[in-house]
Amino acid sequence: MLRNYIKIALRNLSRHKVYSFINIGGLAVGMAVAILIGLWIWDELSFNKSFKNYDKIAAVWQNQTFNGFKGTQRAVPYVLGDEIKAKYGSDFKYVTMCSWEGEHALSYKDKKLLPRGNFFEPQVTEMLSLTMLKGSRDGLKDPSSILLSASLAKSFFGNEDPMNKVINFQNRFDLKVTGVYQDLPYNSEFTNLKFIIPWKKFIDDQHWEEKETNPWRNNSFICYAQIADNADMEQVSKKIKNVKLNKVTKEDAAFKPEIFLHPMRNWHLYSNFENGVNNGGRITFVWLFGIIGLFVLLLACINFMNLSTARSEKRAKEVGIRKAVGSLRSQLISQFFSESLLVTLFSFVLALVIVQLSLPLFNGIADKKMQILWANPLFWILCITFSLFTGIVSGSYPALYLSSFQPVKVLKGKLRAGRLASIPRKVLVVIQFTVSIVLIIGTAIVFRQIQHAQNRPVGYSREGLIYVPIFSETICSHYNALRDDLLKTGMVTEMAQSSNPSTDLWAVNNGYEWKGMQPGEQGNFGTVAVSHDFGKTIGWQLKEGRDFSRVYPSDTTAMIINEAAASFMHLKNPVGEIVKCDGQPFKVIGVVKDLVMTSPYEPVFRTVFMLNYNWASVFNIKINPDKSTKEALAAIEVVFKKYDPGSPFQFRFIDQEYASKFNDEQRIGKLASIFAVLAIFISCLGLFGLASFMAEQRTKEIGVRKVLGATVFNLWGLLSKDFVLLMVISLVFSTPFAYYFMSQWLQKFQYRMEISWWIFALAGIVAVGIALLTVSYQAIKAALANPVKSLRTE
Structure with missing residues (x-):
């Protein structure tokens, strides 16, 4: 019986090639989208799961209350780790402090590289269960050691044995290679961890224990922990809540610091906090793309249903004869389901081919390194289940509809589809284009929001502005000579140093006081240390007062504030006011327009700028607009090599750094636009098939109308108006949905x-235009047909 069903299905598919292509092609595209989104969701949900102790590892975060608002941050004091070990050691297996991951200049002989790495306490090797290819996990116990990833070891030493080789760190100290570990997976928090240096080396080199008079106040470090095997994450988190509050001064206790554990399982998808409460994160995108994938697949299933029921009269006599010779309805249902599952099988094979070919492009857009999980049994179980589900869903309505025909009426030729018979098909078409229009509108709004933020005034000039990270303290001691030599090249118009680039804010400090400060008010401000020419270099805009000047030696105790800071302090005439920072008075000499240094989607953070040449992290350089950028960079590199020959020359364009702030939204927008195009494509495939069927059904009517004088335009309008009406109905339904979401x-x-009204109007025009183009081909083809041929059988 099954063999007979398959034979009949194959004959039907080969006899109606266009119909088969639309069904198999549309369903394959829908399934390919669903598989791609499924792989993306799998990658998101499996983030960090490669670590053996995944369920027991956490980051130690803290909440602090500023002016009634509870803010959440991962930065903690460097003494927190030791305090947790001392007070709650039995609840933890490992606690490790570390610095912020970043690029560092490493050199071996003449080879200089800028890999990303970090300083960790030795326990991290066990916590992350590093797979050691050379040496052992105990390699960090020597304070002058370094562990390298396999890729970094290969870059430095090629096929040589890296063990016990000596690598120089930023012209500061030498480190001995005591181990090589396997590179960590791409879908993990530590994918860029290319080397590890002992934490003690960092503390000793920076003299933190000597220069920190109040170590509990400096939140500049990161802490990771692995709880004990028999411990509960939530209970341990509650235990350590007040570990910092019990150690800080009375003034700092006003910020109500609360320490808590943020589990590794939540790092990637649940790391957004609002007023101290977790409110999700990237999990929103997982749900969003999951729903999109489901809808795109549904569109393809709708095509199958529509075309199958539309061609019901073609199969009616077959059903009638089968019933007349004794076929049961259950057997007919089985036959049509077998046809549906066969189409689904062909579509699934084609979908896998599409996925394999499109994965490189998809990975590039999504910033992933996904592959089809050929060897994973779960992948095949899910795919088989998914294919069966798709086949059953797409074949359910046709199977139940076609098998319900009464043989007497069919064989007497009395089966005629009335006006109501087309209503289900029209409803399905409306659903298809409602989903498609929602995706078009959503994509347009995402890109408009990105453009809106990109066009936001940033308060300084990004054109021709670069920054160069400082890897060696040696070069800072030659700052004036370096600046003079750069200006002499003629390739640079201005140069200054600062504690962070103009696209970021690396330090937020409290302890500020000012006249009129309300009782209980807490002054936490972004703090940027700059040199004299910083303002001229980045081109900030003074609103009041003056810039820093070498003419005034007193500027070492002066500050410039931004508009947000002046507004926060309620200073009507801020220039000349005294603001204290940790008790030291600073005179406000100027107010600059707000600089967008953090998220372009958020309000500008209140910020103060102070002169401090000892807190430099980057050099800011303005390239001469009249010079070639390539030539300018070459000349700048020569000067830097003169004063810091041991470090590689690394630079960043500020406009590119600013553009990178939109990466996540642009990635979402690009993926959404691709899915919108595919949704329209699938919907139009179905529309093309329906238009073809409609033109075939009305062939004689068209012939009669042509004989009676109807023009091609009249016939085109006759055949197109129903579809245009469906598009208008789809727009009516899609508009409120799209607006709400x-x-x-x-x-x-x-x-x-x-959100502007024209976005919805434009989406409607695009949808109607695409639908008209799709339908017009068949409509015009039918209208141009020779009426003699159409009426020959009459």
């Missing part, structure tokens, strides 16, 4: 666009 999405941005 996109309004909710925009709420997460404080700096956001207003």
